[in-house]
Amino acid sequence: MAATTTQPPSPLPPAGEVIEVENSEPGSPDAGSRSSGSGRSSSEYSGWVYHLGVNSIGHEYCHLRFLVIRGKCVAMYKRDPHDNPGLEPIRKGFVSHTLVVEEVGRKKVNHGDVYVLRLYSRLDQTKKGEIACATPGEAQKWTEAFEQAKQQAEYDLTRGANWNRLQSENEGLGKLVRIGKGPEMLLRQSSDLQSHERVNTNFGGDTGDALEAHEWRFVRTLNGIRIFEDIANSKGGKGILLKSIGVVGANPDSVFEMVLSRDKHKRHEWDMLISDLELVETIDGYCDVVYGTYEPKYLNWWKSKKDFVFSRQWFRGQDGAYNILQSPASHKQKPPRHEYERTHINPTTWEIKRLNTSESTPKCIVTRMVEISPSFWDRWRRRTSSNFERSIPFALLSQVAGLREYFAANPAITPDFPSTVVKSKVSESLIIQSELEYSEPNDEFYDALVRGESFEGDSDDDDNDDDDVTTPKAGKVKLKNVSWAIAGLAMKRTKASLERSELVTNSIPIAIDMSHFHGTVRQAKSEDDPNSWSSPGGEKFMIRGKTYLTDYAKIAGGDPLLKLIAVDWFKVNERFDSVALHPKSLVQSEAAKKIPFILVVNLQVPAKPNYNLVMYYAAEKPVNKDSLLGRFIDGTDAFRDARFKLIPSIVEGYWMVKRAVGTRACLLGKAVTCNYLRQDNFLEIDVDIGSSSVARSIIGLVLGYVTSIVVDLAILVEAKEEKELPEYILGTVRLNRVNPEAAVPI
Numbered sequence: 001m002a003a004t005t006t007q008p009p010s011p012l013p014p015a016g017e018v019i020e021v022e023n024s025e026p027g028s029p030d031a032g033s034r035s036s037g038s039g040r041s042s043s044e045y046s047g048w049v050y051h052l053g054v055n056s057i058g059h060e061y062c063h064l065r066f067l068v069i070r071g072k073c074v075a076m077y078k079r080d081p082h083d084n085p086g087l088e089p090i091r092k093g094f095v096s097h098t099l100v101v102e103e104v105g106r107k108k109v110n111h112g113d114v115y116v117l118r119l120y121s122r123l124d125q126t127k128k129g130e131i132a133c134a135t136p137g138e139a140q141k142w143t144e145a146f147e148q149a150k151q152q153a154e155y156d157l158t159r160g161a162n163w164n165r166l167q168s169e170n171e172g173l174g175k176l177v178r179i180g181k182g183p184e185m186l187l188r189q190s191s192d193l194q195s196h197e198r199v200n201t202n203f204g205g206d207t208g209d210a211l212e213a214h215e216w217r218f219v220r221t222l223n224g225i226r227i228f229e230d231i232a233n234s235k236g237g238k239g240i241l242l243k244s245i246g247v248v249g250a251n252p253d254s255v256f257e258m259v260l261s262r263d264k265h266k267r268h269e270w271d272m273l274i275s276d277l278e279l280v281e282t283i284d285g286y287c288d289v290v291y292g293t294y295e296p297k298y299l300n301w302w303k304s305k306k307d308f309v310f311s312r313q314w315f316r317g318q319d320g321a322y323n324i325l326q327s328p329a330s331h332k333q334k335p336p337r338h339e340y341e342r343t344h345i346n347p348t349t350w351e352i353k354r355l356n357t358s359e360s361t362p363k364c365i366v367t368r369m370v371e372i373s374p375s376f377w378d379r380w381r382r383r384t385s386s387n388f389e390r391s392i393p394f395a396l397l398s399q400v401a402g403l404r405e406y407f408a409a410n411p412a413i414t415p416d417f418p419s420t421v422v423k424s425k426v427s428e429s430l431i432i433q434s435e436l437e438y439s440e441p442n443d444e445f446y447d448a449l450v451r452g453e454s455f456e457g458d459s460d461d462d463d464n465d466d467d468d469v470t471t472p473k474a475g476k477v478k479l480k481n482v483s484w485a486i487a488g489l490a491m492k493r494t495k496a497s498l499e500r501s502e503l504v505t506n507s508i509p510i511a512i513d514m515s516h517f518h519g520t521v522r523q524a525k526s527e528d529d530p531n532s533w534s535s536p537g538g539e540k541f542m543i544r545g546k547t548y549l550t551d552y553a554k555i556a557g558g559d560p561l562l563k564l565i566a567v568d569w570f571k572v573n574e575r576f577d578s579v580a581l582h583p584k585s586l587v588q589s590e591a592a593k594k595i596p597f598i599l600v601v602n603l604q605v606p607a608k609p610n611y612n613l614v615m616y617y618a619a620e621k622p623v624n625k626d627s628l629l630g631r632f633i634d635g636t637d638a639f640r641d642a643r644f645k646l647i648p649s650i651v652e653g654y655w656m657v658k659r660a661v662g663t664r665a666c667l668l669g670k671a672v673t674c675n676y677l678r679q680d681n682f683l684e685i686d687v688d689i690g691s692s693s694v695a696r697s698i699i700g701l702v703l704g705y706v707t708s709i710v711v712d713l714a715i716l717v718e719a720k721e722e723k724e725l726p727e728y729i730l731g732t733v734r735l736n737r738v739n740p741e742a743a744v745p746i
Contacts, residue, residue: 045069045145047179050114050132051076062109067131069095069145072152093444095149097157097638098123100673103139105285105693106260106314107132113260115139116285119146121444122673136316137253141179147670154638208663209554210649210712211540216243222394223401229377230655240377241655243369244397250407251362252352256322258403259350260314262290269409270402273395274345280309280331286697287313291334294343307340313701315694317664318671324350325656325701347371348396349659368400369659498561498728502627507596509620512563516591517616519566520744521735530707530737535564538729541647541714546726548719557714557729561629562599562617564733570612571743575604578677579614580684582746586616587682596622597633598682599731601715605699606690611743617715617731628724632717633683637676641669644685645718651734653709660698661711667718671695703740711735 046068054060066077068089075081075089104116114132117139121127133139215232222244230241248255261267267275273294280289293307311329316322328344336342351367372393407413499505514523524532538557545555566586570576580587580600587598597619605611623630632643647665650658668674673691677684689695702709712734719727 043070043148045142045148045179046080046082047138047142049142050109052109052116052130052132062114062132065090065131067142069149072096072149072156074149095146095153096121096444097150097154099146099150099153099444100691101143101146102691103143103285103693104130106136106282106288107285108279108282117142135253135257136322137251137320138179140316140320145179151638151642154636158636209542209647209665210663210714211542212649212658212663213651214241222397225397225401225404227397239371240374241369241371242377242393242397243367244400245365245367246400246404247355247363248366248400248404248407249361249363250413252320252322252354252364254407254413255352255364255366255403256314256316256324258406259324259352260312270406271399272402273392273399280333283311284697285693286315287311289329289331291331293340304341305339306343307337308343308345309334310345313660313697315660315698317662318666319664320354321664322350322352323659323662324352325660326350327656343392346393346396347656349656351659366400366403368397369655370396371655498558499621502561502624502629502728503619503621504624505621507621510595512565512595512618512620513591514565516589517565517586519568519586519614519616521567521569521738521742524734524736527736531739531742532736533564533567534734534736535560536712536732536734538714538732540649540712541729541732543647543716543727543729544719544725548725548727549722555726557727560617560714560729560731562619562731564615564731565618566616567733567735568612568614568616569738569743570614570746571609571740572612572746573609575610575688575690576612576746577602577604577675577686578684579612579686580677580679580682584746592618593681595681596620600682600684601731602684602686604686604688604690605703606696607700607703607740610690611740612746613735613738615731615733628717628719629730633678637669637674640676640685641674642667643718643720644669644674645716647714647716649712649714651710651712653711654705657702657705657709660701665718707737707739709735710737 046066049065049067051063051065052061066080068075068077068081072095074093074095076091077084077087077089079087081087081089098121100120100122102118102120104118106113107116109132114134115136115138116130116132119129119131131142133142213232214230216228217231218226219229219242220227225244225246228243228245230243258266258270262277262279264276267277274292276293278291280291282288289309289311291307291309293305309329309331311327313325314322326345326348328347348371349367349369351365351369353365353367355363355365357363370393376391521531521533522529524534538560541557542554543557545553547553568579568586570579579585579602580598582588586592587600592598595618599617599619601615601617603613603615605613623633625631625634632640644667645665646668647663648661649663650661668687671692672695673688675686675688677686689699712732714729714732716727716730719725
């Protein structure tokens with residue numbers, strides 16, 4: 001169905017970046033303690049987006065709009081209100097504490113690709129509005145902006161503040177944050193649309209938050225790119241892993257867009273193999289199937305034309321890094337062709353991470369992993385075969401060098417260093433005062449988005465005036481050495497000191513008899529015991545150290561504070577919440593009622609049928625109400641969402657599953673919907689994995705290999721203030737080759 005859009009003005013204004021504004025978290029006892037006088041100051045986020053929807057006669061539309069988020073107020077304009085004082089919004093609303101922002105992923109609109117965000121209330125999922133961004137980086141920034149507005153709404157709710165009181169107390173804006181380069185056309189002929197961002201944590205290098213089993217050895221240099229072989233004895237692998245690593249002079253968004261691009265004119269400049277691509281099917285916003293052909297002009301030992309079909313899955317982490325998984329596939333729409341030999345592209349991955357340097361131009365580390373046949377690799381290493389340089393794995397590994405040279409030869413598509421737009425508080429009275437400052441919007445913003453679009457065409461915006469900009473200082477380069485690592489060991493909390501700070505010290509500990517607690521998954525008797533669980537130590541997980549706020553140093557975790565007492569594995573037709581309230585739940589047993597505190601983590605796995613993985617953690621003493629854990633247990637949902645963190649690690653399993661899951665810590669409350677139930681002596685956290693398209697895609701991949709996977713999980717409450725550091729691990733679990741067939745119906 002044809003979509004209508006506008007012709008955006010030119011030239012483009014400078015790009016902006018998201019600034020992390022230091023506000024107290026809603027629901028925390030410290031909320032508002034740093035503000036003086038009238039309380040919490042708000043920030044404004046603004047930029048160009050695409051508004052997607054269906055009008056009253058059923059036609060799909062895609063309109064270029066300028067979006068402004070100030071505090072918890074949201075307004076949408078046809079033009080930039082900063083350049084058009086007095087302009088009234090065409091849509092307006094407010095953000096409530098029940099808002100859900102779902103990243104739908106990539107979508108084709110008007111022959112171009114955009115990245116869609118879906119907005120709705122978790123209390124009413126019948127009304128959903130959509131906006132779209134030019135890059136996944138911009139989509140992530142808008143997600144964070146709505147999260148800030150949601151936290152503001154939660155904070156206001158806890159104060160019981162009414163609308164007029166909030167407006168009269170408002171001191172003004174702390175910062176003005178401009179997101180994205182826009183406006184830009186949906187049919188993007190040029191690459192001049194990259195967004196910039198400055199990551200507020202140092203994650204350079206190839207490290208995560210859990211130790212991995214790979215052991216990489218450098219074997220050769222290929223066109224200036226280092227090639228490594230994984231020499232570890234991986235039990236779950238199917239072949240030999242090779243990887244090429246290079247530094248590319250562009251930001252991760254630019255490289256990600258180029259890798260996924262099907263524009264053959266661009267791909268011909270850097271990709272000698274997969275340069276002619278055709279979209280076969282879009283599975284969802286994070287997965288598609290493509291078809292390609294190749295005429296062997298350079299890999300001349302091939303005797304005929306080749307074609308191939310493969311699937312692509314992609315994910316963007318909370319740290320801004322990208323993972324792209326590519327696997328050989330078949331598709332009924334692309335049967336074998338006459339005169340073409342169907343070839344399988346080796347299973348491969350891309351990893352694209354920002355490189356933090358003191359230089360003024362953005363750079364990223366690009367890693368290409370390829371799985372090859374052990375016999376072929378052994379022949380090449382013994383020099384009995386000289387065909388490696390004319391093989392598909394060689395062409396795949398060479399793509400990193402091609403990207404590096406492509407961006408070096410095209411500096412126009414490599415954006416400048418990000419700029420920060422900061423304006424005075426006084427000047428902000430122009431922005432949305434007539435519509436948002438003095439009158440309360442009637443709709444939540446997702447409601448305003450859903451209402452039918454008018455048939456008016458968009459008038460062209462005037463050219464933008466140059467904004468006053470300031471260039472931030474280059475980010476600090478993280479330095480590590482052996483002496484600092486040794487000193488960091490002394491900064492780890494001991495189990496005794498941890499209990500003194502988080503638990504009530506003068507109470508008598510309860511002896512927990514494990515024989516009284518039996519889940520549907522048995523406790524492991526040995527390391528090779530399938531369909532079982534155990535509780536590993538925390539030394540393989542990297543957590544924030546005492547000095548993290550100044551040098552980003554992380555330390556190995558210690559023993560968990562809470563004891564894992566049981567694990568349940570259920571299968572259900574519908575989503576199963578409030579497991580602890582079920583009459584047959586372990587929590588309702590007489591033995592459990594004697595335990596001072598139980599944390600129930602209910603991971604809801606979307607599948608057919610649905611699964612629930614439930615873990616029960618117990619404290620031997622009551623929790624100190626003033627501790628970080630105490631504030632988390634009795635805090636608001638917004639405070640919990642901002643602090644509940646999980647670190648995954650695939651100990652054994654297929655390498656592509658390892659790369660998809662990763663080892664990065666994830667704030668679950670920001671990635672998926674978490675519901676909390678606080679009663680009696682327990683807190684239950686229901687983690688709805690199906691609420692995120694990205695999480696659904698990853699868990700779908702994991703379930704395909706789950707019977708051969710050993711996975712470690714660590715849960716913790718994130719420390720964000722100096723008095724809360726160093727972090728500690730709340731609980732761990734190792735799941736050993738869990739069998740879906742063994743799940744118990746409930």
